[in-house]
Amino acid sequence: MSLGKIINQFRRSLPTFTVAITTFTYINSLLPVQAAPVTAKSADSFVNSMCVNTHLGYTDTPYVRQYNTVKQKLVEMGIRHIRDGGSREDVIAKMKDLAAVGIKTTYIMNPQAGVAPNSSYWATAPNYNINDFVKNKVGTNVIDAVEILNEIDLFHNLHGGYYWRPYDTHKINDNPKSSLYWAKYATSMTKATWKALKSDPATANVKVIGPSLGRTYDYKNKPPLGDLSAYVNWGNFHPYPYGGNSFSYPFSYNTIDKYFWQGNFPSVNIDERPYAFDMTKHIFGLKPMAATETGYFTTETEYGISEEMHGKYMPRVFLEYFRKGIARTCSYEFVDEWDAPSNREANFGLLRNDLSPKPAYTALRNMIGLLKDPGTNFTLGTLDYTLDVTPPQAYTREKYVKSLLLQKRDGDFYLVLWHDISNGDTTSTPVREIEPPPMPTQIQLNTPIANATVYSLDDLGNMSMYNATINGNTINVAVTDKAMMVKLMPYK
Numbered sequence: 198m199s200l201g202k203i204i205n206q207f208r209r210s211l212p213t214f215t216v217a218i219t220t221f222t223y224i225n226s227l228l229p230v231q232a233a234p235v236t237a238k239s240a241d242s243f244v245n246s247m248c249v250n251t252h253l254g255y256t257d258t259p260y261v262r263q264y265n266t267v268k269q270k271l272v273e274m275g276i277r278h279i280r281d282g283g284s285r286e287d288v289i290a291k292m293k294d295l296a297a298v299g300i301k302t303t304y305i306m307n308p309q310a311g312v313a314p315n316s317s318y319w320a321t322a323p324n325y326n327i328n329d330f331v332k333n334k335v336g337t338n339v340i341d342a343v344e345i346l347n348e349i350d351l352f353h354n355l356h357g358g359y360y361w362r363p364y365d366t367h368k369i370n371d372n373p374k375s376s377l378y379w380a381k382y383a384t385s386m387t388k389a390t391w392k393a394l395k396s397d398p399a400t401a402n403v404k405v406i407g408p409s410l411g412r413t414y415d416y417k418n419k420p421p422l423g424d425l426s427a428y429v430n431w432g433n434f435h436p437y438p439y440g441g442n443s444f445s446y447p448f449s450y451n452t453i454d455k456y457f458w459q460g461n462f463p464s465v466n467i468d469e470r471p472y473a474f475d476m477t478k479h480i481f482g483l484k485p486m487a488a489t490e491t492g493y494f495t496t497e498t499e500y501g502i503s504e505e506m507h508g509k510y511m512p513r514v515f516l517e518y519f520r521k522g523i524a525r526t527c528s529y530e531f532v533d534e535w536d537a538p539s540n541r542e543a544n545f546g547l548l549r550n551d552l553s554p555k556p557a558y559t560a561l562r563n564m565i566g567l568l569k570d571p572g573t574n575f576t577l578g579t580l581d582y583t584l585d586v587t588p589p590q591a592y593t594r595e596k597y598v599k600s601l602l603l604q605k606r607d608g609d610f611y612l613v614l615w616h617d618i619s620n621g622d623t624t625s626t627p628v629r630e631i632e633p634p635p636m637p638t639q640i641q642l643n644t645p646i647a648n649a650t651v652y653s654l655d656d657l658g659n660m661s662m663y664n665a666t667i668n669g670n671t672i673n674v675a676v677t678d679k680a681m682m683v684k685l686m687p688y689k
Contacts, residue, residue, distance in 0.1 A: 234581040237604035241570040248278035248527035275565035284311035296339040303342040314389035319360035342404035348411030353379040391428040404430040432481025435490040436473035445470035460619030485524040492529040497627040508556025559658030570605040581643035610685040635675035652682040
């Protein structure tokens with residue numbers, strides 16, 4: 198058959214093909230959100246994925262001035278991981294003190310702070326090698342993960358810059374043709390750190406997290422690091438969602454003209470439009486990712502959000518990231534560093550500068566308190582259920598009702614539900630707040646369930662509960678922009 202005949206035949210078939218696709222798309226939109234038995238994830242593994250950034254060495258902040266209260270708030274929250282760095286004796290003492298109450302450190306290795314992979318690398322005093330630092334100076338019961346460099350593409354020339362080797366007279370730079378290019382340095386550091394920790398049985402179980410980057414890259418200009426997947430346990434990125442995701446096709450939704458560009462919802466760059474994953478796939482391959490920084494700041498400046506919106510978003514950040522397979526998510530950060538309402542860098546905290554809780558802290562404390570379930574590994578069960586969403590007018594994307602199925606050791610399931618919707622329009626300063634309506638959702642249970650309890654968070658982060666009615670193996674709930682936990686107790 199000639200090429201012309203093939204083209205004409207294809208053209209004649211287009212109307213039928215288009216109708217078929219349109220019909221399929223319409224029918225598919227009516228199908229339940231979840232239509233197959235789901236194997237649960239451990240509720241405690243979700244809690245264990247959560248982490249907060251701290252600055253235990255910042256002497257002009259509450260981390261030092263009011264350390265005992267900061268420690269108390271960490272314990273009360275139930276968090277098990279902090280991310281921090283430094284090698285001063287007072288910082289090490291705090292890391293050990295927190296480990297004694299069950300809070301381990303994801304350690305940022307930084308030669309400017311006195312720790313390097315080995316003696317062939319430059320570092321400031323006290324110039325520890327990472328293996329000796331983790332094993333002997335601090336302890337593997339304190340540090341359970343080592344992150345190689347923080348946003349080295351941004352910070353390689355700050356605070357006096359970095360030398361590569363102790364005898365170098367020139368510092369690393371931003372010239373790709375130079376032997377001292379920062380990307381070459383970061384690659385070398387990663388390989389050397391992996392070897393230093395994995396060659397010693399005492400430190401072999403410490404997770405190695407790849408270097409994080411801070412610049413904005415794009416699909417034509419990806420980060421200039423090669424394949425590091427053989428030298429890390431977890432990859433690394435900082436997918437802050439507050440600025441939206443302009444690397445996507447714009448469309449109008451939820452009263453926002455360009456929804457992904459101008460929205461600021463937690464999954465904006467990791468799920469439907471996975472820009473953050475796409476920028477690191479060539480570096481870390483199929484290795485699990487760690488998000489060692491992410492979050493929002495509560496100011497009235499550009500991209501700043503209200504504390505109420507922050508309280509809705511932060512539980513969803515941890516849920517979305519865990520749902521997407523991110524092994525550790527570190528909220529930036531735990532405490533507002535200074536009392537400076539217009540300084541965005543001072544207002545990322547879950548606690549205010551006076552250490553009073555923002556709604557996000559209260560919500561996370563309550564969610565952790567409900568879902569924590571420490572203990573040994575156990576065989577996870579499956580739950581056969583579907584979600585049927587009846588969206589209100591103008592909110593037709595029922596797939597934005599997200600779910601995460603968790604289970605505790607006693608066999609009870611916790612079906613976490615939330616509406617993955619933007620509460621902010623970033624074209625305004627301050628960000629315009631949006632109050633989307635609830636999404637009526639029917640949970641259809643094919644696994645026999647004896648009792649159901651619904652736990653909900655309010656705008657202040659407080660948790661309430663009620664016993665749900667199971668009618669004909671169905672439960673009706675109104676899913677909102679705040680996380681909802683539905684406890685499902687099977688017959689035992």
